[in-house]
Amino acid sequence: MTEDARHFKTELAIIGSGIAGFAASIFALNRQLDCAQIGNTGAVAYTTGYLDLLGKTEDNEGAFKNTHDNPWDGLKQLRTTHANHPLSQIPQADIEEGFKQFTAFLGECGIAYTSPGVNNITALTPVGTLKKTLCLPATMAAGPKAFAAKKKCVIIDFKGLKGFSGRQVVANLIDQWPALSTQRVSFPEMLSGEIYPEVMARALEVPATRVKLAELLKTAAGEAKIIGLPAVLGMHSPDTVRTELERLAGLEIFEIPTMPPSVPGIRLREMFEQVFPQKGVTLIPQQKVTSLTFNDQGAQLSLADNYGPITIDTQAVILATGRFLSGGLEAHIEGIEEPLLGLPVTQPADRTSWYHEKYTGPTGHAIHKTGIEVDSSFRPLASDGTPFDERLFAAGIILAHQDWIRGRSGAGIAIATAYKAVEAVEKFLRA
Ligand SMILES: Cc1cc2nc3c(=O)[nH]c(=O)nc-3n(C[C@H](O)[C@H](O)[C@H](O)COP(=O)(O)OP(=O)(O)OC[C@H]3O[C@@H](n4cnc5c(N)ncnc54)[C@H](O)[C@@H]3O)c2cc1C
Structure with missing residues (x-):
């Protein structure tokens, strides 16, 4: 050549x-x-997919x-105690505008995010601990709400998937969320050996896989109306995959980030690599x-x-x-x-x-x-x-x-x- x-x-x-x-x-x-x-x-x-401002x-x-429930109050404090912190150099209105433009762009390009609000969201980590974040992918938004309302909820994990354990999530949260339980299912067509979030996410872009998984989820949910899954709900159209699975299973569904490398981060990278050249950016990836x-x-x-x-x-x-x-x-x-x-x-x-x-x-x-x-x-x-x-x-x-x-x-x-x-x-x- x-x-x-x-x-x-x-x-x-x-x-x-x-x-x-x-x-x-x-x-x-x-x-x-x-x-x-x-x-x-x-x-x-x-990255988990969460967009943290200041926790x-x-x-x-x-x-x-x-710990800051309100990151904007935290920033005011930071400006007085750590004037040389990069965030102390930036007016609140500019930080808000940056978050708004960033999340709006992601949404327009097919990965919806929650808008930056006044308060941090208390979000779930891959091991079932809690952290403060400002914005999260729409696929994850129902999790913190279910936690806040302490709704009956089942965390699903998958046979062969390492780095995400429903038992661990429940063990860490049960004191604060007594109506939480877990069930393990076998991912369709991946019945033996180790399985990987990225491969599962790409498989769920296929409608037939969603139909099979929805059946398994219905059974695993029992009486719960809401379930949490590791973040594997599609690579290029996660919001569609989640909505479709919800419709098929008749359940409310949310994602929880997994250990790295993580699907929500790969989603962002692949989306940017696809849309930037279309919008006129000369992109030279990798x-x-x-x-x-x-x-x-x-x-x-x-x-x-x-x-x-x-x-x-x-x-x-x-x-x-x-x-x-x-x-x-x-x-x-x-x-x-x-x-x-x-x-x-x-x-x-x-x-x-x-x-x-x-x-x-x-x-x-x-x-x-x-x-x-x-x-x-x-x-x-x-x-x-x-x-x-x-x-x-x-x-x-x-x-x-x-x-x-x-x-x-x-x-x-x-x-x-x-x-x-x-x-x-x-x-x-x-x-
Ligand atoms: C395990 C993990 C979990 C995280 N979870 C969260 C989270 O929950 N919430 C959150 O808000 N943030 C999270 N982050 C942080 C987030 O992903 C980013 O790392 C952070 O926002 C900083 O971004 P950055 O672009 O400054 O740097 P980086 O993300 O480190 O990116 C730097 C880029 O520069 C490139 N580069 C370096 N040298 C060159 C060169 N010479 N030529 C071309 N390219 C080069 C690198 O390859 C890389 O792409 C997490 C990070 C990690 C590692």
Whole structure:
């Protein structure tokens, strides 16, 4: 095969295909910016599908013990205690607008989400514990409602499916939800051996599989009118699959996230990969940008895929490359580095202070607050404290001063900072 050098020109190049990168493309489309997105496979396939804004903040000892029913009140508190947290830099109206545009886009493209409200939703985790989140896929929305009303409900799990146990969910919730029980069924046509959520989800896109499963669910539900299932209700049209199963089984049905890799994350990734090119985004999925340089005309990105080298000339860049899991930051013996541009990384003074002695300690680990610094326009800073380049912007969890895991704020940081970065890019390009 001969290799063809391909060359693209765009106004904005977004590096990263996590929630921050995808959100940045949505906001760029909404602002009629010409954009390209390049992203290697990343953490989005692991996400539960929940869009957290802020579930917890730190108390005076630095322990994440303040739980927030109202994330907007939590943000007010965060602004006074942690002024350098990325969410503290963003007005509430912009965070709300970012969530509204993001969830509206998902709904228009076939994956309905609940709208951001005043209060957090108390949602179920894969193991039957509870967490606070702001928005969830419509396929999961009936679960928290059934929990709040303590309705009679059966959690269904499947023979051969690892990583989701109805018994575990019930054991963890039974004190708060006495009318909860569990039943195990065999997934149609997958009667022996290990079975996988992704394969089950694709099988449920086929109407005949839904008919067979509905019969099994009817029997398993007994007298309950509502059942919870692991998140396997279709890959490309989950809302249709759920509605159809509900109709066939005569039950209300909700999904519960599974352990990663998870269908709700893969759904998002596959949906974006399908719709972005149709909407005019130059999308180069599953690839890594190997070099990014700035010159008099703008910036140039280099990468390669199976067909050969690609260069992208652009007037602005958003770096949304995540942290360690996605390769946006790298941990070395000498310290933590940002590998693409060598941006300075705010980090603990030495390696021995990366982790707290107690792994599950409530204060978390200092390494989880490492990241790059940005100015008020979300431009990464060089070591002298000035913008690294006026054409470079950043978004997502690569930003310093936040522990999104303990703060329950992964998607919130990604969406809100992407909203602000794209806003700043538009201002820069149209100045
Ligand atoms: C197990 C797990 C569960 C989660 N559950 C939740 C949840 O319940 N609720 C919630 O709100 N959030 C959750 N998250 C967090 C969420 O999925 C995102 O990780 C988070 O929102 C941060 O998004 P991000 O886009 O900044 O970074 P990431 O998601 O890490 O994405 C970074 C992207 O950059 C790409 N990249 C890196 N370097 C390059 C390069 N050189 N060239 C091209 N691409 C590159 C990576 O491949 C990746 O696609 C979960 C994450 C994990 C891992």
